[in-house]
């Protein structure tokens with residue numbers, strides 16, 4: 391394409407974005423926009439799928455049938471979220487299986503939170519309350535993302551997420567109001583999950599390389615630090631109400647700003663986990679690879695069966 | 708390992724009797740029967756539908772978005788197709 395023509399197309403694209411007109415799959419979009427979206431949406435999809443693993447760890451040990459049914463429903467939702475997102479990636483011309491192979495080779499990332507282990511039943515509560523809670527903070531503004539298919543997927547996801555957070559908070563509340571042992575279990579779990587949950591919003595704005603461009607493209611609507619602050623402000627009073635203590639000695643309500651001030655995140659830990667050295671990175675990727683390989687014969691058999699049926703139907707008609 | 712992927716399907720859902728089917732999203736499935744089953748599991752887990760259509764994506768014919776201007780322009784100039792174009796004298800009712 392000629393350079394002038396390309397410039398005009400880029401300008402027209404940005405005009406549309408500025409006027410809040412959604413970009414749809416077959417519309418012109420700059421290469422860098424497409425690439426950014428493919429990276430972001432596929433990593434979001436991987437997070438939904440990998441996110442099933444720490445919760446699957448407790449399905450057989452859920453304390454009663456109600457909890458088990460709820461946990462299963464939540465995990466099934468996460469599979470659906472992954473699927474909506476892989477479908478959105480495909481509209482950008484990416485090959486779904488290639489993006490999955492990138493996850494398996496370590497080329498593509500997923501949310502670092504899922505590299506932490508779920509050691510006690512209280513962790514099921516904490517994951518719903520904090521991890522899904524943080525995910526909701528991130529995902530609500532994505533419902534207004536400039537790319538139509540991503541925004542539409544997010545609308546569905548957000549509708550479904552709200553039950554995830556509530557069921558988690560219900561678990562935590564019940565433990566916090568339970569026996570001394572149950573209360574301690576809840577507090578110990580909060581101590582482990584609090585900081586990794588804050589890390590879910592990504593590096594500080596000053597370190598975040600993609601934020602400015604993503605905001606200009608209206609893929610992102612809020613910065614990492616803004617979203618993190620919103621999460622802290624929303625969550626701290628919830629913890630107080632059920633009598634749990636946030637493990638941060640610097641946490642304090644700031645009368646002047648109307649927000650909570652909080653301590654420094656351990657960024658070394660964050661980068662260690664992102665780079666693959668978290669407690670469960672290897673286990674998570676290995677589980678996904680095994681699932682793909684072990685399921686291969688099923689997908690092949692389904693293909694063969696579909697072909698056979700199509701042939702038979704042709705003969706009959 | 709065979710690389711043959713399941714085909715892509717577009718899913719349309721009627722949310723209740725009396726409304727048309729509306730595009731809900733897409734999914735991959737080996738055949739139409741599995742496409743319907745998967746669509747039920749993926750798009751109607753909270754009673755969002757009473758009827759599902761699936762169409763293999765490759766069979767969808769679409770207009771070209773880069774031609775949207777000339778394609779839809781003829782309608783823009785024909786404002787007389789809208790009732791607001793017409794003047795109705797003061798006091799006329801039920802029109």
Ligand SMILES: [Fe+2]
Pocket residue numbers: 438467468471547551
């Ligand atoms: Fe999710």
Ligand SMILES: [Fe+2]
Pocket residue numbers: 438471525529547
């Ligand atoms: Fe999510």
Ligand SMILES: [Fe+2]
Pocket residue numbers: 468522525551554
């Ligand atoms: Fe969730």
